[in-house]
Amino acid sequence: MISAQAWADAQTLWDFQQMGHAPRPCSAAVGLGSHDLGVADTTAELYHRGLFPLIVFTGATSRTTQERMPRGEAEHYRERAVELGVPERAILVEPNARNTGENIRFSRAILEVRQVPVSSVLLVSKPYEERRSYATARKLWPGVEWVCASTAMKLPQYVDSIGDARLVLDMMVGAQQRLMIYPRQGFAIEQEIPDDVRAAFERLRDGGFTSRLAPETADQS
Template sequence: MPTTTYPAAVRPDVETLWQYNQLNHPDRPTDVGIGLGSHDLGVATHTANLFLSGMFPRIVFTGANAPTTVARFPRGEAVHYREHAIERGVPADAIILEPQATNTTENIQFTRNVLADHGLTDAIRSVTVISRPYQQRRSYAILRKQWPEVDVICSSLPLDLDDYIETIGDAERVIDMLVGDTQRIWKYPEQGWAIEQDVPDDVMDSFTRLVNAGYTSRLLPA
Protein backbone atom coordinates (compact mmCIF):
# COMPACT_ATOMS: atom_id res chain seq x y z
CA MET A 1 0.00 0.00 0.00
CA PRO A 2 1.56 3.35 -1.01
CA THR A 3 2.55 5.67 1.82
CA THR A 4 3.95 9.19 2.07
CA THR A 5 6.48 8.19 4.74
CA TYR A 6 9.99 6.92 4.08
CA PRO A 7 13.06 6.11 6.22
CA ALA A 8 14.61 9.12 7.95
CA ALA A 9 18.06 7.70 7.19
CA VAL A 10 17.64 8.34 3.44
CA ARG A 11 16.17 11.82 3.73
CA PRO A 12 19.47 13.76 3.35
CA ASP A 13 20.24 11.89 0.14
CA VAL A 14 16.74 12.38 -1.22
CA GLU A 15 16.98 16.12 -0.48
CA THR A 16 20.35 16.29 -2.25
CA LEU A 17 18.93 14.80 -5.45
CA TRP A 18 15.73 16.87 -5.13
CA GLN A 19 17.72 20.11 -5.03
CA TYR A 20 20.15 19.06 -7.77
CA ASN A 21 17.43 18.26 -10.28
CA GLN A 22 15.75 21.66 -9.94
CA LEU A 23 17.29 24.61 -11.75
CA ASN A 24 15.48 27.45 -9.95
CA HIS A 25 15.02 29.52 -13.08
CA PRO A 26 12.98 32.67 -12.36
CA ASP A 27 9.75 32.74 -14.34
CA ARG A 28 9.67 35.35 -17.12
CA PRO A 29 7.74 35.80 -20.36
CA THR A 30 8.55 33.41 -23.22
CA ASP A 31 6.98 32.61 -26.58
CA VAL A 32 5.41 29.27 -25.62
CA GLY A 33 4.86 27.03 -22.61
CA ILE A 34 5.48 23.30 -23.08
CA GLY A 35 3.76 21.08 -20.53
CA LEU A 36 5.46 17.68 -20.43
CA GLY A 37 3.07 14.79 -19.92
CA SER A 38 3.44 12.51 -16.90
CA HIS A 39 1.42 11.04 -14.03
CA ASP A 40 1.52 14.44 -12.27
CA LEU A 41 -1.47 16.69 -12.97
CA GLY A 42 0.38 19.46 -11.15
CA VAL A 43 2.27 20.04 -14.41
CA ALA A 44 -0.99 21.07 -16.09
CA THR A 45 -1.99 23.18 -13.08
CA HIS A 46 1.29 25.10 -13.12
CA THR A 47 1.20 25.53 -16.89
CA ALA A 48 -2.28 27.02 -16.63
CA ASN A 49 -1.19 29.30 -13.78
CA LEU A 50 1.76 30.61 -15.77
CA PHE A 51 -0.41 31.20 -18.85
CA LEU A 52 -3.02 33.06 -16.82
CA SER A 53 -0.32 35.25 -15.29
CA GLY A 54 0.85 36.26 -18.78
CA MET A 55 4.08 34.25 -18.98
CA PHE A 56 3.35 32.96 -22.51
CA PRO A 57 0.57 33.37 -25.12
CA ARG A 58 0.20 29.71 -26.10
CA ILE A 59 0.65 26.24 -24.65
CA VAL A 60 1.68 22.89 -26.09
CA PHE A 61 0.69 19.89 -23.98
CA THR A 62 2.68 16.86 -25.09
CA GLY A 63 2.39 13.21 -24.11
CA ALA A 64 0.69 9.93 -24.98
CA ASN A 65 0.81 7.33 -22.19
CA ALA A 66 3.31 5.31 -20.22
CA PRO A 67 2.42 2.15 -18.31
CA THR A 68 2.32 4.29 -15.16
CA THR A 69 -0.19 6.82 -16.58
CA VAL A 70 -2.68 4.89 -18.68
CA ALA A 71 -4.98 4.10 -15.75
CA ARG A 72 -5.10 7.70 -14.56
CA PHE A 73 -5.18 9.34 -17.99
CA PRO A 74 -6.87 6.80 -20.28
CA ARG A 75 -7.27 9.29 -23.15
CA GLY A 76 -3.60 10.27 -22.97
CA GLU A 77 -1.58 12.62 -20.80
CA ALA A 78 -1.76 15.64 -23.10
CA VAL A 79 -5.52 15.30 -23.57
CA HIS A 80 -6.18 15.24 -19.83
CA TYR A 81 -3.76 18.10 -19.24
CA ARG A 82 -5.59 20.18 -21.84
CA GLU A 83 -8.96 19.48 -20.22
CA HIS A 84 -7.58 20.40 -16.80
CA ALA A 85 -6.11 23.68 -18.08
CA ILE A 86 -9.41 24.63 -19.74
CA GLU A 87 -11.21 23.94 -16.45
CA ARG A 88 -8.78 26.39 -14.81
CA GLY A 89 -9.64 29.13 -17.32
CA VAL A 90 -7.21 28.71 -20.21
CA PRO A 91 -8.96 29.32 -23.55
CA ALA A 92 -9.13 26.17 -25.66
CA ASP A 93 -7.74 27.96 -28.71
CA ALA A 94 -4.56 28.86 -26.79
CA ILE A 95 -3.66 25.16 -26.42
CA ILE A 96 -1.97 22.99 -29.04
CA LEU A 97 -2.13 19.24 -28.46
CA GLU A 98 0.73 16.82 -29.14
CA PRO A 99 -0.65 13.38 -28.16
CA GLN A 100 1.99 10.97 -29.51
CA ALA A 101 5.22 11.42 -27.52
CA THR A 102 6.22 8.60 -25.18
CA ASN A 103 9.48 10.03 -23.76
CA THR A 104 11.03 13.43 -23.15
CA THR A 105 13.11 13.44 -26.33
CA GLU A 106 9.94 12.80 -28.34
CA ASN A 107 8.14 15.47 -26.29
CA ILE A 108 10.59 18.06 -27.63
CA GLN A 109 10.93 16.72 -31.16
CA PHE A 110 7.19 16.27 -31.67
CA THR A 111 6.45 19.66 -30.11
CA ARG A 112 8.73 21.28 -32.67
CA ASN A 113 6.88 19.40 -35.41
CA VAL A 114 3.42 20.42 -34.24
CA LEU A 115 4.50 24.06 -33.90
CA ALA A 116 5.81 23.88 -37.46
CA ASP A 117 2.46 22.44 -38.58
CA HIS A 118 0.82 25.55 -37.08
CA GLY A 119 3.29 27.85 -38.82
CA LEU A 120 4.79 29.01 -35.54
CA THR A 121 8.34 27.69 -35.58
CA ASP A 122 9.91 30.96 -36.79
CA ALA A 123 8.09 32.88 -34.05
CA ILE A 124 9.54 30.77 -31.23
CA ARG A 125 12.71 32.23 -29.73
CA SER A 126 12.13 31.26 -26.10
CA VAL A 127 10.27 28.48 -24.31
CA THR A 128 9.16 27.63 -20.81
CA VAL A 129 9.29 23.90 -20.14
CA ILE A 130 6.94 22.84 -17.35
CA SER A 131 7.64 19.47 -15.75
CA ARG A 132 7.68 17.58 -12.48
CA PRO A 133 10.16 19.29 -10.11
CA TYR A 134 12.75 16.53 -10.34
CA GLN A 135 12.52 16.43 -14.13
CA GLN A 136 13.79 19.98 -14.72
CA ARG A 137 17.48 19.27 -15.21
CA ARG A 138 16.86 16.33 -17.55
CA SER A 139 14.30 18.30 -19.57
CA TYR A 140 16.68 21.25 -19.88
CA ALA A 141 19.50 19.02 -21.11
CA ILE A 142 17.31 17.34 -23.70
CA LEU A 143 15.85 20.59 -25.00
CA ARG A 144 19.28 22.21 -25.28
CA LYS A 145 20.36 19.25 -27.43
CA GLN A 146 17.20 18.89 -29.51
CA TRP A 147 16.36 22.59 -29.94
CA PRO A 148 19.59 24.52 -29.28
CA GLU A 149 18.56 27.77 -30.93
CA VAL A 150 15.90 28.70 -28.34
CA ASP A 151 16.26 30.21 -24.89
CA VAL A 152 14.97 27.81 -22.20
CA ILE A 153 13.28 28.42 -18.86
CA CYS A 154 12.37 25.41 -16.70
CA SER A 155 9.51 25.66 -14.23
CA SER A 156 7.49 23.43 -11.90
CA LEU A 157 4.75 23.78 -9.34
CA PRO A 158 6.59 25.38 -6.38
CA LEU A 159 6.43 22.67 -3.70
CA ASP A 160 9.00 21.44 -1.23
CA LEU A 161 9.86 17.75 -1.10
CA ASP A 162 7.39 16.75 1.62
CA ASP A 163 4.51 18.68 0.05
CA TYR A 164 5.26 17.14 -3.34
CA ILE A 165 5.25 13.64 -1.90
CA GLU A 166 1.90 14.41 -0.27
CA THR A 167 0.42 15.44 -3.64
CA ILE A 168 1.63 12.20 -5.28
CA GLY A 169 0.74 10.02 -2.30
CA ASP A 170 3.62 7.58 -2.71
CA ALA A 171 7.07 8.36 -1.30
CA GLU A 172 8.73 5.28 -2.76
CA ARG A 173 7.52 6.14 -6.24
CA VAL A 174 8.81 9.72 -5.96
CA ILE A 175 12.22 8.57 -4.71
CA ASP A 176 12.48 5.90 -7.41
CA MET A 177 11.66 8.50 -10.07
CA LEU A 178 14.12 10.97 -8.56
CA VAL A 179 16.92 8.37 -8.61
CA GLY A 180 16.04 7.42 -12.20
CA ASP A 181 16.03 11.01 -13.41
CA THR A 182 19.39 11.63 -11.79
CA GLN A 183 20.93 8.64 -13.57
CA ARG A 184 19.62 9.96 -16.88
CA ILE A 185 21.71 13.13 -16.46
CA TRP A 186 24.83 11.19 -17.47
CA LYS A 187 23.20 8.34 -19.39
CA TYR A 188 21.31 10.40 -21.98
CA PRO A 189 24.35 12.32 -23.27
CA GLU A 190 25.97 8.95 -24.00
CA GLN A 191 23.07 8.28 -26.41
CA GLY A 192 23.25 11.74 -27.98
CA TRP A 193 19.88 12.75 -26.55
CA ALA A 194 21.00 15.49 -24.16
CA ILE A 195 23.84 17.86 -23.40
CA GLU A 196 26.37 16.90 -20.76
CA GLN A 197 26.05 18.43 -17.28
CA ASP A 198 28.23 18.44 -14.21
CA VAL A 199 27.35 15.88 -11.53
CA PRO A 200 28.93 16.93 -8.21
CA ASP A 201 30.46 14.29 -5.97
CA ASP A 202 27.81 14.73 -3.27
CA VAL A 203 25.08 14.08 -5.83
CA MET A 204 26.78 10.92 -7.07
CA ASP A 205 27.32 9.74 -3.50
CA SER A 206 23.65 10.29 -2.63
CA PHE A 207 22.56 8.54 -5.82
CA THR A 208 24.75 5.53 -5.00
CA ARG A 209 23.45 5.24 -1.44
CA LEU A 210 19.83 5.39 -2.60
CA VAL A 211 20.48 2.72 -5.22
CA ASN A 212 22.06 0.55 -2.55
CA ALA A 213 19.00 1.19 -0.37
CA GLY A 214 16.81 -0.36 -3.07
CA TYR A 215 15.34 2.64 -4.91
CA THR A 216 15.99 1.10 -8.32
CA SER A 217 12.72 0.59 -10.20
CA ARG A 218 13.35 3.52 -12.57
CA LEU A 219 17.01 2.83 -13.32
CA LEU A 220 18.09 2.30 -16.89
CA PRO A 221 19.90 -0.96 -17.71
CA ALA A 222 23.62 -0.91 -17.00
Protein backbone atom coordinates in the same frame (compact mmCIF):
# COMPACT_ATOMS: atom_id res chain seq x y z
CA MET B 1 9.72 2.50 5.85
CA ILE B 2 12.03 4.98 4.16
CA SER B 3 15.11 5.77 6.20
CA ALA B 4 16.26 9.22 7.27
CA GLN B 5 19.34 8.78 5.06
CA ALA B 6 17.17 8.00 2.04
CA TRP B 7 15.08 11.11 2.66
CA ALA B 8 18.24 13.21 2.98
CA ASP B 9 19.57 11.78 -0.28
CA ALA B 10 16.25 12.40 -2.00
CA GLN B 11 16.42 16.03 -0.87
CA THR B 12 19.89 16.31 -2.41
CA LEU B 13 18.58 15.07 -5.77
CA TRP B 14 15.52 17.31 -5.50
CA ASP B 15 17.63 20.40 -4.87
CA PHE B 16 20.02 19.59 -7.72
CA GLN B 17 17.24 19.13 -10.25
CA GLN B 18 15.87 22.61 -9.53
CA MET B 19 17.26 25.00 -12.14
CA GLY B 20 16.30 28.16 -10.27
CA HIS B 21 15.06 29.96 -13.36
CA ALA B 22 12.78 32.95 -12.90
CA PRO B 23 9.74 32.53 -15.18
CA ARG B 24 9.67 35.20 -17.87
CA PRO B 25 7.77 35.86 -21.10
CA CYS B 26 8.42 33.22 -23.78
CA SER B 27 7.16 32.42 -27.26
CA ALA B 28 5.31 29.34 -26.02
CA ALA B 29 5.14 26.84 -23.18
CA VAL B 30 5.64 23.08 -23.33
CA GLY B 31 4.04 21.06 -20.53
CA LEU B 32 5.71 17.66 -20.26
CA GLY B 33 3.29 14.81 -19.77
CA SER B 34 3.54 12.61 -16.68
CA HIS B 35 1.46 11.22 -13.83
CA ASP B 36 1.52 14.66 -12.17
CA LEU B 37 -1.42 16.94 -13.02
CA GLY B 38 0.44 19.67 -11.14
CA VAL B 39 2.33 20.29 -14.39
CA ALA B 40 -0.95 21.34 -16.01
CA ASP B 41 -1.87 23.46 -12.98
CA THR B 42 1.45 25.31 -13.06
CA THR B 43 1.28 25.81 -16.82
CA ALA B 44 -2.20 27.28 -16.46
CA GLU B 45 -1.03 29.58 -13.68
CA LEU B 46 1.86 30.87 -15.80
CA TYR B 47 -0.47 31.36 -18.78
CA HIS B 48 -2.75 33.53 -16.64
CA ARG B 49 0.30 35.58 -15.69
CA GLY B 50 0.64 36.43 -19.38
CA LEU B 51 4.00 34.72 -19.87
CA PHE B 52 3.14 33.02 -23.18
CA PRO B 53 0.25 32.97 -25.67
CA LEU B 54 0.32 29.27 -26.53
CA ILE B 55 0.75 25.93 -24.73
CA VAL B 56 1.75 22.55 -26.09
CA PHE B 57 0.81 19.70 -23.78
CA THR B 58 2.72 16.61 -24.83
CA GLY B 59 2.45 12.97 -23.79
CA ALA B 60 0.79 9.66 -24.58
CA THR B 61 0.47 7.16 -21.71
CA SER B 62 2.99 5.14 -19.75
CA ARG B 63 2.85 2.29 -17.28
CA THR B 64 2.36 4.91 -14.57
CA THR B 65 -0.46 6.79 -16.31
CA GLN B 66 -2.36 4.25 -18.41
CA GLU B 67 -4.99 3.73 -15.72
CA ARG B 68 -5.24 7.23 -14.24
CA MET B 69 -4.99 9.03 -17.60
CA PRO B 70 -6.56 6.63 -20.12
CA ARG B 71 -7.11 9.36 -22.74
CA GLY B 72 -3.43 10.25 -22.67
CA GLU B 73 -1.38 12.59 -20.52
CA ALA B 74 -1.58 15.54 -22.91
CA GLU B 75 -5.35 15.30 -23.19
CA HIS B 76 -5.83 15.10 -19.43
CA TYR B 77 -3.53 18.11 -19.04
CA ARG B 78 -5.58 20.00 -21.62
CA GLU B 79 -8.80 19.21 -19.77
CA ARG B 80 -7.33 20.38 -16.47
CA ALA B 81 -6.02 23.63 -17.97
CA VAL B 82 -9.41 24.37 -19.54
CA GLU B 83 -11.04 23.75 -16.14
CA LEU B 84 -8.61 26.36 -14.80
CA GLY B 85 -9.70 28.94 -17.34
CA VAL B 86 -7.18 28.56 -20.15
CA PRO B 87 -9.02 29.02 -23.47
CA GLU B 88 -9.00 25.97 -25.71
CA ARG B 89 -7.63 28.04 -28.59
CA ALA B 90 -4.44 28.57 -26.58
CA ILE B 91 -3.70 24.84 -26.23
CA LEU B 92 -2.17 22.41 -28.68
CA VAL B 93 -2.19 18.70 -27.83
CA GLU B 94 0.66 16.42 -28.84
CA PRO B 95 -0.63 12.92 -27.96
CA ASN B 96 2.12 10.58 -29.14
CA ALA B 97 5.32 11.25 -27.17
CA ARG B 98 6.42 8.44 -24.86
CA ASN B 99 9.67 9.88 -23.50
CA THR B 100 11.23 13.27 -22.91
CA GLY B 101 13.11 13.28 -26.20
CA GLU B 102 9.88 12.69 -28.10
CA ASN B 103 8.16 15.35 -25.98
CA ILE B 104 10.67 17.89 -27.29
CA ARG B 105 10.88 16.69 -30.89
CA PHE B 106 7.14 16.29 -31.37
CA SER B 107 6.34 19.61 -29.69
CA ARG B 108 8.81 21.32 -31.98
CA ALA B 109 7.21 19.65 -34.98
CA ILE B 110 3.66 20.69 -34.07
CA LEU B 111 4.75 24.30 -33.55
CA GLU B 112 6.59 24.31 -36.87
CA VAL B 113 3.55 22.90 -38.68
CA ARG B 114 1.47 25.71 -37.17
CA GLN B 115 4.21 28.16 -38.26
CA VAL B 116 4.54 29.52 -34.74
CA PRO B 117 7.74 31.59 -34.45
CA VAL B 118 9.66 30.33 -31.44
CA SER B 119 12.73 31.95 -29.92
CA SER B 120 12.14 30.85 -26.31
CA VAL B 121 10.14 28.16 -24.54
CA LEU B 122 8.94 27.95 -20.96
CA LEU B 123 9.43 24.26 -20.16
CA VAL B 124 7.13 23.00 -17.41
CA SER B 125 7.99 19.68 -15.78
CA LYS B 126 7.77 17.84 -12.50
CA PRO B 127 9.95 19.56 -9.85
CA TYR B 128 12.47 16.72 -9.74
CA GLU B 129 12.96 16.66 -13.52
CA GLU B 130 13.75 20.30 -14.32
CA ARG B 131 17.45 19.78 -14.98
CA ARG B 132 16.98 16.53 -16.83
CA SER B 133 14.30 18.08 -19.06
CA TYR B 134 16.47 21.14 -19.67
CA ALA B 135 19.45 19.00 -20.69
CA THR B 136 17.29 17.08 -23.15
CA ALA B 137 15.68 20.18 -24.63
CA ARG B 138 19.01 21.94 -25.07
CA LYS B 139 20.36 18.95 -26.98
CA LEU B 140 17.37 18.30 -29.23
CA TRP B 141 16.23 21.87 -29.92
CA PRO B 142 19.33 24.04 -29.54
CA GLY B 143 18.06 27.06 -31.45
CA VAL B 144 15.78 28.39 -28.70
CA GLU B 145 16.24 29.65 -25.16
CA TRP B 146 14.83 27.35 -22.50
CA VAL B 147 13.34 28.58 -19.23
CA CYS B 148 12.40 25.90 -16.69
CA ALA B 149 9.45 25.94 -14.32
CA SER B 150 7.67 23.50 -12.03
CA THR B 151 5.24 23.50 -9.14
CA ALA B 152 6.70 25.47 -6.24
CA MET B 153 6.68 22.81 -3.52
CA LYS B 154 9.06 21.38 -0.99
CA LEU B 155 9.80 17.67 -1.25
CA PRO B 156 7.58 16.55 1.67
CA GLN B 157 4.65 18.55 0.28
CA TYR B 158 5.19 17.06 -3.15
CA VAL B 159 5.28 13.51 -1.82
CA ASP B 160 2.05 14.16 0.07
CA SER B 161 0.43 15.54 -3.10
CA ILE B 162 1.31 12.39 -5.05
CA GLY B 163 0.47 10.05 -2.20
CA ASP B 164 3.18 7.49 -2.94
CA ALA B 165 6.60 8.19 -1.44
CA ARG B 166 8.19 5.10 -2.97
CA LEU B 167 7.07 6.07 -6.45
CA VAL B 168 8.44 9.59 -6.09
CA LEU B 169 11.85 8.42 -4.86
CA ASP B 170 12.06 5.73 -7.53
CA MET B 171 11.28 8.28 -10.22
CA MET B 172 13.78 10.77 -8.80
CA VAL B 173 16.50 8.13 -8.99
CA GLY B 174 15.49 7.33 -12.57
CA ALA B 175 15.59 11.00 -13.54
CA GLN B 176 19.04 11.46 -12.02
CA GLN B 177 20.38 8.35 -13.74
CA ARG B 178 19.15 9.58 -17.12
CA LEU B 179 20.78 12.96 -16.54
CA MET B 180 24.08 11.13 -16.07
CA ILE B 181 23.94 8.52 -18.83
CA TYR B 182 22.04 10.25 -21.63
CA PRO B 183 24.77 12.73 -22.66
CA ARG B 184 27.05 9.92 -23.83
CA GLN B 185 24.11 8.38 -25.70
CA GLY B 186 23.43 11.65 -27.53
CA PHE B 187 20.11 12.40 -25.83
CA ALA B 188 21.10 15.35 -23.62
CA ILE B 189 23.78 17.94 -23.03
CA GLU B 190 26.42 17.20 -20.41
CA GLN B 191 25.77 18.47 -16.90
CA GLU B 192 28.39 18.62 -14.15
CA ILE B 193 27.31 16.26 -11.35
CA PRO B 194 28.60 17.30 -7.91
CA ASP B 195 30.11 14.56 -5.78
CA ASP B 196 27.39 14.79 -3.14
CA VAL B 197 24.68 14.35 -5.77
CA ARG B 198 26.40 11.34 -7.29
CA ALA B 199 26.84 9.79 -3.83
CA ALA B 200 23.18 10.40 -2.94
CA PHE B 201 22.08 8.78 -6.21
CA GLU B 202 24.29 5.75 -5.62
CA ARG B 203 23.03 5.22 -2.05
CA LEU B 204 19.42 5.39 -3.21
CA ARG B 205 20.09 3.08 -6.14
CA ASP B 206 21.94 0.60 -3.94
CA GLY B 207 19.15 0.90 -1.38
CA GLY B 208 16.65 -0.51 -3.86
CA PHE B 209 15.02 2.58 -5.39
CA THR B 210 15.47 1.09 -8.83
CA SER B 211 12.10 0.50 -10.47
CA ARG B 212 12.49 3.47 -12.83
CA LEU B 213 16.09 2.98 -13.86
CA ALA B 214 16.77 2.90 -17.60
CA PRO B 215 18.91 0.28 -19.31
CA GLU B 216 22.32 1.83 -19.88
CA THR B 217 22.03 1.46 -23.64
CA ALA B 218 20.95 3.93 -26.32
CA ASP B 219 17.20 3.70 -25.73
CA GLN B 220 15.64 6.89 -24.38
CA SER B 221 12.68 6.04 -22.17
